[in-house]
Amino acid sequence: MKKFALIGTGGYIAPRHLNAIKYTGNELIVAMDINDSVGIMDSHFPDAEFFTEFEEFAAYVEDGALKGNKLDYISICSPNYLHAPQMKFALKNGIDVICEKPLVLSSPEIDTLKLYEEKYGAKVNSILQLRLHPSIIALRDKVQNAPKDEVFDVELTYMTSRGKWYLKSWKGVDEKSGGVATNVGVHFFDMLHFIFGDIKENEVHYKDEQTVSGYLEYERARVKWFLSIDANNLPDNAVQGEKKTYRSIMIGDEELEFSGGFTDLHTQSYENVLAGNGYGLEENRTAIETVEKIRDQKIVANPEHYHPLMS
Ligand code: NAD
Ligand code: HP7
Numbered sequence: 156m157k158k159f160a161l162i163g164t165g166g167y168i169a170p171r172h173l174n175a176i177k178y179t180g181n182e183l184i185v186a187m188d189i190n191d192s193v194g195i196m197d198s199h200f201p202d203a204e205f206f207t208e209f210e211e212f213a214a215y216v217e218d219g220a221l222k223g224n225k226l227d228y229i230s231i232c233s234p235n236y237l238h239a240p241q242m243k244f245a246l247k248n249g250i251d252v253i254c255e256k257p258l259v260l261s262s263p264e265i266d267t268l269k270l271y272e273e274k275y276g277a278k279v280n281s282i283l284q285l286r287l288h289p290s291i292i293a294l295r296d297k298v299q300n301a302p303k304d305e306v307f308d309v310e311l312t313y314m315t316s317r318g319k320w321y322l323k324s325w326k327g328v329d330e331k332s333g334g335v336a337t338n339v340g341v342h343f344f345d346m347l348h349f350i351f352g353d354i355k356e357n358e359v360h361y362k363d364e365q366t367v368s369g370y371l372e373y374e375r376a377r378v379k380w381f382l383s384i385d386a387n388n389l390p391d392n393a394v395q396g397e398k399k400t401y402r403s404i405m406i407g408d409e410e411l412e413f414s415g416g417f418t419d420l421h422t423q424s425y426e427n428v429l430a431g432n433g434y435g436l437e438e439n440r441t442a443i444e445t446v447e448k449i450r451d452q453k454i455v456a457n458p459e460h461y462h463p464l465m466s
């Protein structure tokens with residue numbers, strides 16, 4: 156049984172980590188969140204220690220190690236800008252990490268974290284759950300089985316509508332989340348790299364707080380993409396869940412709708428990490444560089460290849 160800590164325990168995604176720790180037969184020893192609305196812990200790990208101050212949490216983790224109770228993993232579900240410093244704390248204590256996406260906000264941090272891994276002999280693992288989605292794996296197989304020189308024409312439409320709260324939370328602050336292309340888009344940029352290979356071109360055609368669109372060229376695909384959290388952009392056939400979402404990839408005339416099938420992928424990610432097959436720092440580099448470039452570059456005024464929703 157592995158011993159876990161969890162940072163960001165009161166948030167939206169934390170229950171998926173609590174479930175994954177429990178389902179894989181492991182134990183949560185200690186949790187931390189600056190907010191104390193963490194009653195969710197009782198239905199998973201009622202005996203776990205809890206702190207609202209990082210210093211108290213850090214002392215508890217370090218005291219435990221000195222007394223022979225070193226943690227095996229620290230799971231991180233805090234706001235994006237805190238991932239890098241919190242991962243460094245774990246690594247410095249020789250503890251492996253399981254960190255939410257985006258692993259870091261800027262790519263040089265990947266190199267710094269690599270130095271920590273080497274110096275302290277601990278490993279970073281990430282949650283890249285779209286790589287585990289059955290529809291995405293099937294598509295990757297299809298591309299790999301196609302003639303090697305075939306380049307696919309792809310249209311990606313990724314809409315996950317959010318209420319007004321989103322822009323008022325840390326997710327709406329670029330310095331904390333990286334903005335919508337980073338916070339939500341990083342998933343599909345990683346997925347595109349996973350399916351279609353190395354990236355060759357990266358253009359941005361439109362950008363506001365809720366919507367971003369552009370064009371990407373990979374070894375095996377030309378991709379027109381459109382991402383929005385604005386409900387006004389949703390098509391009539393959007394999938395009606397708790398809130399409407401529409402996640403679609405068109406490859407030529409074929410449409411792959413992948414709005415569902417997400418809830419168990421965290422547990423599967425944990426199973427892979429525990430088996431020594433977690434996605435590490437290097438697997439995150441391309442998607443982090445992609446979103447970094449999307450954040451920093453100028454809008455292309457009259458693009459040649461643009462998503463149909465941009466016309
Ligand atoms: P959230 O705002 O709901 O939760 C974040 C939690 O972190 C809150 O409880 C907050 O109090 C806590 N927190 C803030 N500052 C902290 C600090 N200094 N120390 C400790 N805790 C602190 O956000 P969320 O949606 O749960 O997102 C958390 C992370 O998970 C983000 O990195 C996000 O990008 C990622 N996420 C991933 C997925 C996915 O599909 N893999 C989905 C949603 C969120
Ligand atoms: N929801 C909340 O109640 N709170 C939240 O913080 C987020 C959603 P989906 P996920 O918005 O930050 C996606 O669209 O797939 C509600 C991104 N993940 O299925 O779980 C929401 O209003 C993730 O990286 O959301 O998360 C719906 O009612 C990004 O950080 C419901 O939950 C996150 O949005 C389900 O909403 C975000 C993927 O795209 C895979």
